[in-house]
Amino acid sequence: MNIEKQKYFKVSLQSYWLSSTSSTNYPSLQENIHVDVAIIGGGLAGISCAYLLKKENVNVAVLEAEHIAQNTSAHTTAKITSQHGLIYYKIKSQIGNELAQQYAEANEAAIYEIKKIIDENHIDCNYTTQSAFVYTQTDQYIQQINDELNTVSNLGIKASYVEDIPFPISDFVLIIKHNFIRVNIYLK
Numbered sequence: 001m002n003i004e005k006q007k008y009f010k011v012s013l014q015s016y017w018l019s020s021t022s023s024t025n026y027p028s029l030q031e032n033i034h035v036d037v038a039i040i041g042g043g044l045a046g047i048s049c050a051y052l053l054k055k056e057n058v059n060v061a062v063l064e065a066e067h068i069a070q071n072t073s074a075h076t077t078a079k080i081t082s083q084h085g086l087i088y089y090k091i092k093s094q095i096g097n098e099l100a101q102q103y104a105e106a107n108e109a110a111i112y113e114i115k116k117i118i119d120e121n122h123i124d125c126n127y128t129t130q131s132a133f134v135y136t137q138t139d140q141y142i143q144q145i146n147d148e149l150n151t152v153s154n155l156g157i158k159a160s161y162v163e164d165i166p167f168p169i170s171d172f173v174l175i176i177k178h179n180f181i182r183v184n185i186y187l188k
């Protein structure tokens with residue numbers, strides 16, 4: 001949210017994930033320690049790496065300059081999705097199908113892995129599955145949406161073209177399923 005918009009709100013704006021969970025406040029490191037892997041940064045990336053390494057019995061330390069899970073990761077929209085606008089057709093056209101396939105598989109693998117972590121640890125983070133829509137209100141993008149649909153379908157991502165959607169926008173839509181979590185609860 002930019003500064004211009006903030007002036008219309010009476011209270012200062014805060015991330016929902018931060019305001020609805022308690023703060024993390026781990027003590028600072030006071031002595032030298034020996035670990036196999038030192039991870040710099042306790043956001044979604046660092047904590048996920050630490051979790052996976054720990055599962056392989058690797059001795060890990062996460063070194064966080066401020067507070068665990070309170071930086072970028074605490075300000076996301078909390079959707080876990082392989083749908084990023086019209087990205088797949090763009091990747092395929094610019095750098096080839098193989099890299100588009102890798103990008104698709106990396107995204108799908110991350111979704112699968114996060115769900116697995118939630119299930120294994122019984123994390124009550126309001127995980128839900130919803131549809132993701134890419135839409136246009138002008139005819140000029142219909143072809144691009146069709147190209148994207150063909151590309152993602154060929155890459156193995158489940159997607160469909162619909163003309164009837166549950167809110168009042170245009171009629172040309174690509175849907176890909178995606179998922180939501182409560183980020184800070186998941187990270188804690």
Ligand SMILES: Cc1cc2nc3c(=O)[nH]c(=O)nc-3n(C[C@H](O)[C@H](O)[C@H](O)COP(=O)(O)OP(=O)(O)OC[C@H]3O[C@@H](n4cnc5c(N)ncnc54)[C@H](O)[C@@H]3O)c2cc1C
Binds near residue numbers: 041075
């Ligand atoms: C507004 C917004 C919405 C987003 N929405 C989504 C979304 O819906 N879905 C999605 O998948 N992604 C989303 N993203 C992207 C996603 O939030 C980030 O890709 C992800 O959270 C990055 O995690 P991270 O661990 O790399 O970074 P961070 O969460 O920023 O963690 C990095 C940590 O490293 C620490 N650090 C930095 N330097 C040092 C140092 N030298 N020593 C020690 N610690 C250090 C920082 O303090 C910080 O805590 C969104 C991003 C933004 C900004």
